[in-house]
Amino acid sequence: MAKNLDYANIGFAYHKTDKRYISYWKEGAWDAGCLSEDSNVVLNESAGILQYCQQVFEGLKAYRWKDGSIVCFRPDMNAERMFHSAEFLEMPGFPRDRFLEALDETVKANVDWVPPFGSGATLYIRPYEFASGIVIGVKPADEYTFRIFTTPVGPYFKGGAVPIALMISDFDRAAPHGTGAIKAGLNYAMSLHSHEIAVEKGFTENLYLDAGKREFVEETGGANVLFVDEKDRLVVPKSDSILPSITRKSLIYVAEHILHIPVEERAVRLEELKSFKECGLCGTAAVISPVGKIQNHEEEICFPSGMEKPGKIMDELYRTLIAIQDGEMEAPEGWIRHIQ
Numbered sequence: 001m002a003k004n005l006d007y008a009n010i011g012f013a014y015h016k017t018d019k020r021y022i023s024y025w026k027e028g029a030w031d032a033g034c035l036s037e038d039s040n041v042v043l044n045e046s047a048g049i050l051q052y053c054q055q056v057f058e059g060l061k062a063y064r065w066k067d068g069s070i071v072c073f074r075p076d077m078n079a080e081r082m083f084h085s086a087e088f089l090e091m092p093g094f095p096r097d098r099f100l101e102a103l104d105e106t107v108k109a110n111v112d113w114v115p116p117f118g119s120g121a122t123l124y125i126r127p128y129e130f131a132s133g134i135v136i137g138v139k140p141a142d143e144y145t146f147r148i149f150t151t152p153v154g155p156y157f158k159g160g161a162v163p164i165a166l167m168i169s170d171f172d173r174a175a176p177h178g179t180g181a182i183k184a185g186l187n188y189a190m191s192l193h194s195h196e197i198a199v200e201k202g203f204t205e206n207l208y209l210d211a212g213k214r215e216f217v218e219e220t221g222g223a224n225v226l227f228v229d230e231k232d233r234l235v236v237p238k239s240d241s242i243l244p245s246i247t248r249k250s251l252i253y254v255a256e257h258i259l260h261i262p263v264e265e266r267a268v269r270l271e272e273l274k275s276f277k278e279c280g281l282c283g284t285a286a287v288i289s290p291v292g293k294i295q296n297h298e299e300e301i302c303f304p305s306g307m308e309k310p311g312k313i314m315d316e317l318y319r320t321l322i323a324i325q326d327g328e329m330e331a332p333e334g335w336i337r338h339i340q
Contacts, residue, residue: 002064003112003152007121010154012285017150019109021102024132025092025144033102035109039149048131048141055185056085057128059284060246062107062150062339064114065327070340073325075103077246078127085182086129090140094129100337103127106148107339113152117326120155156286161318163292163307164281166220168270169194169206173221173241176212180241187243191221205281207294209270210239217268220281223289224248228278228313233262235276247282247321253332254320261313273301278311280318287325288318 005015016039023033048054058078063071079100083093094102103125107114115121126149133143171194174180179187191206198206207225210216217237219225224245227235234255236248255261273279279291292307293300305311310318323329327336 001112002114002116005115005152007115007119007152007154010121010152012124012153012156013151015113015151017110017113017152019106020147020149021106023094023098023102023146025146026142030092030094030098030146033098033146035105041145041147043132044134046134046136048133048135051135052131052138052141053184053186053189054089054091054131054141054144055128056082056089056091056130056183057126057185058082058183060125060127061153061284061325062114062123062125063325063327064117066117067327068117069327069338070107070111070114071327072103072107072125072337072339074246074250074335075100075337076334077249081183081244081246082127082129085184088179088182089184091129091131091144094127094146099127102146102148103337104339106150110150111340113150115152121152123150124153125150153285156289161286161288161290161310161315163290163305163310164204165202165293165295165307166205166207166291167198167201167203167295168297169198169208171206171208172211173208173218174211176210176241178211178241180218180239181243183243188221195221203295210241215269217270217273218242223281223283225291226251226280226282226288226314227268227273227276228311229264229276231262232277232313233264234313234317235268236263236265237268238265239267245282247284247287250321250335251282251288251317254317254324257332258320259316261317270296276303278305278314279303280310280314287321288314290314
């Protein structure tokens with residue numbers, strides 16, 4: 001039985017739930033792991049996460065379907081991405097099979113916090129790993145902690161998805177051959193300063209360009225970007241420093257195999273933006289956030305889809321993926337993990 005919460009108004013915020021999963025890596029191996037009621041993390045002042053930012057994380061959701069069952073959407077891809085993110089930061093990857101087992105345990109332990117079907121709310125799941133061992137010289141730590149916590153979150157769009165406005169940032173999000181393609185906290189920390197500048201100027205987010213030449217569009221501080229061109233093709237920016245979004249990959253499949261929309265994955269020049277019909281940001285939280293305009297210094301790039309409602313293709317992509325996640329449309333094989 002779901003908790004009696006005001007799901008329409010709880011927002012995208014942290015609410016402490018009953019249990020969280022914890023496992024420690026010491027002397028070259030992960031322990032058996034366990035569930036805990038303690039939501040606090042206690043660290044030595046010289047822990048590696050505090051000194052040298054060795055930390056990676058994931059974000060996914062548990063959904064309650066109309067029949068009462070509880071599922072997760074493509075968590076095997078979160079397990080895979082987190083494993084590789086950890087390796088890039090010289091951390092021991094948490095085994096993929098154990099990631100899925102820990103996910104199941106954590107969701108089952110917090111089953112009453114999974115919002116009811118039709119509420120628009122979900123149970124957000126945050127797996128993360130960090131260096132908990134003591135270190136003072138610049139080197140990888142020798143002990144690590146893997147944890148998963150959950151929190152119910154309300155519908156991302158109250159009253160419908162209203163297009164947002166972006167601005168082109170003068171800052172760089174990630175260097176060529178750097179950490180842009182891994183999901184690490186340090187990448188998000190780098191975006192906070194420019195994000196606050198954008199908000200102060202009346203924009204929702206920044207759109208970053210490639211750091212090498214500043215000619216190509218990459219992504220925002222927390223989401224991948226998609227475009228629709230004049231021939232109704234979905235255009236997906238491609239770069240080695242863009243995070244490989246699970247939502248983006250799923251939307252590409254939906255476009256090609258369900259909606260039969262042509263897709264182009266390629267480098268996208270900044271100068272091309274004014275020729276596109278639609279734009280949207282994609283990620284776990286909102287699936288797609290429609291974009292109505294982008295400010296490039298003195299130039300305002302307004303998409304024909306406008307600032308009142310999502311464009312036709314972005315709306316079709318959004319509705320189709322939501323229907324799959326909610327169990328109202330048959331999912332491609334392997335996309336849904338049934339937990340209870």
